Amino acid sequence: MSDSYEEFRDRVARIYDAKGNKKPMRASRSQISVDHDGYVVIRSARRGPQVPWTGILMLAVAFFGVKGAVMSRLGPDFYGAQAQRLEPASVLEQVGAWTMRPDPVSRWVAAQISSLS
Template sequence: MSESYAEFHDRLAKIYRQQAKTGRLGRKAVAIDRSGYVIVKGKANRRSFPWTGLMMVMVAFFAIKGVMIAQFGPDFYSQNVARMADASVAEQAAAWTMSPDPISRWVALQLKSVF
């Protein structure tokens, strides 16, 4: 038992020497509690802005608009969007959001050529 205890302390000393050389703990914090157990606590990752999720929402948005333009036709779609522009504030916001743009028109043309 004392032999394994000595090996354990040798390993700990090696870890502490490596940390002292680099001057940093890396992504993990090591602590020893009162009973002698080594507790490794991972440090929390810093959260960044979810660019991938934002791109997926934008692609889905333009794809849905393109499908609607391809399905209903550009003239009928534009008439319905223009009709919404003369209504309440919420429908005006929806009309501004759903107005045809070059990206959704391009998606509609691609879908029309495929189907």
């Protein structure tokens, strides 16, 4: 009886000393298999690249919010004229002019900000 208990303690010690068991595994992202010794082995599946959707959404809201605030402050006609003024310049300024063009989302944000004043 003591020999089997010693063997059991050694196996448990090896499990806790293994490097791969420091992170908690997700049940939905795991692969379960039976080893050649009859042990059930649970391996975590590799995770693919994740897209930070929250950060992208926050950047888009901030971009359209600032653009709408500037349009509200300057007026849509003056803002559009200033954005068109950058178009015949260098490539970097053309990219800036393309992003600064008045679009429906920015116009809506500007209208909402103007209605608050």
